[in-house]
Amino acid sequence: MGAGALGCLYGYLLQRKFEVVFVARGKQFEALKRGLKVTGLVEDFVRVNAVDRPCDADITFVTVKSYDTEEVAKSLRNVDCGIVVSLQNGIGNEEILSTYLGRVLGGVTTYASNLIDYGWIEFAGVGETFIGSMDGKICEDVLVVVEVLRECGINAEAVSDIVRRKWIKTVINSVINPITAILRVRNGAIVEIEELWKLASAVLREGEEVLKAMGFDVELEEVLKDVVTKTARNRSSMLQDIERGKRTEIDFINGAIVRKAEELGIDTPYNRALLLLVKSLEKFLTKCRS
Numbered sequence: 001m002g003a004g005a006l007g008c009l010y011g012y013l014l015q016r017k018f019e020v021v022f023v024a025r026g027k028q029f030e031a032l033k034r035g036l037k038v039t040g041l042v043e044d045f046v047r048v049n050a051v052d053r054p055c056d057a058d059i060t061f062v063t064v065k066s067y068d069t070e071e072v073a074k075s076l077r078n079v080d081c082g083i084v085v086s087l088q089n090g091i092g093n094e095e096i097l098s099t100y101l102g103r104v105l106g107g108v109t110t111y112a113s114n115l116i117d118y119g120w121i122e123f124a125g126v127g128e129t130f131i132g133s134m135d136g137k138i139c140e141d142v143l144v145v146v147e148v149l150r151e152c153g154i155n156a157e158a159v160s161d162i163v164r165r166k167w168i169k170t171v172i173n174s175v176i177n178p179i180t181a182i183l184r185v186r187n188g189a190i191v192e193i194e195e196l197w198k199l200a201s202a203v204l205r206e207g208e209e210v211l212k213a214m215g216f217d218v219e220l221e222e223v224l225k226d227v228v229t230k231t232a233r234n235r236s237s238m239l240q241d242i243e244r245g246k247r248t249e250i251d252f253i254n255g256a257i258v259r260k261a262e263e264l265g266i267d268t269p270y271n272r273a274l275l276l277l278v279k280s281l282e283k284f285l286t287k288c289r290s
């Protein structure tokens, strides 16, 4: 559901063993009717079953941007969508999906894909995929989804701490994504420029404090360095959104941290500043275009 960069990558890999329907819209839907081109780690061109509305399925992987989740959740009510798995970044998607649908699972993936053009993705990185229910139970649905992913060669693991993993990934994204989007630099700049590392560390500390108050006591400095170093040449997803004049997922990343911090009585001035700057940038770019 949402056959963009990540959805097409998962659809492509799942199609090795299972029947997959790619739910897309607009120009992407038109392009996918002709086929899907994959470059990067794999070179391929395959026929796919593309549709422009939700359909019945045993498992529905939700891969729209977080700001489209609610609309998608509503539209999925009209079909039998089976187990619903969010592979999205940020906080709140599973809660939105659960408002409208049953059998919702959370997912965290470090697989990487870029949309080069409509109907064309770059398979940019093999990673890990963690699947879990939001209440921490490793239920039958979790095991089924993990088995399906593994059968297709996707590295997948059933976990009892998906909420913690989602928050950790969100805190890492809350540092890299807005800084690279505002400054229009690749991820590597965060460790290459001393002042940026200072800023990044301050944003990270706020995220760690929020995580600690939630009961997730983690030190993320080495994790952040590792992600930045391994993705040094990447243009973060938020930077790509800004460059394309698209909305970003800032409300579900830094916005989620700020909201949780307020709930817990913690001040997060760096996160608030990044949130306001990225939201201003979105508005400014929209104004420039119109």
Ligand SMILES: NC(=O)C1=CN([C@@H]2O[C@H](COP(=O)(O)OP(=O)(O)OC[C@H]3O[C@@H](n4cnc5c(N)ncnc54)[C@H](OP(=O)(O)O)[C@@H]3O)[C@@H](O)[C@H]2O)C=CC1
Residues within 6 Å of the ligand: 001, 002, 003, 004, 005, 006, 007, 023, 024, 025, 026, 028, 052, 063, 064, 065, 066, 068, 071, 072, 087, 088, 089, 090, 109, 110, 111, 112, 113, 114, 115, 237, 249
């Ligand atoms: N790309 C990656 O490597 C990774 C992405 N993620 C996360 O996965 C999610 C998806 O990211 P990504 O694939 O990059 O984003 P994309 O924008 O490439 O893909 C989302 C796709 O969903 C489509 N869509 C939205 N609403 C609907 C609808 N109602 N019906 C049909 N199609 C719809 C969008 O169409 P339109 O363009 O018209 O809006 C777009 O084609 C995000 O939360 C991201 O943070 C997580 C890990 C890695």
Ligand SMILES: CC(C)(CO)C(=O)C(=O)O
Residues within 6 Å of the ligand: 173, 176, 177, 187, 227, 231, 234, 235, 236, 237, 238
């Ligand atoms: C890890 C990182 C920052 C890689 O670019 C990412 O998840 C993103 O760009 O959204």
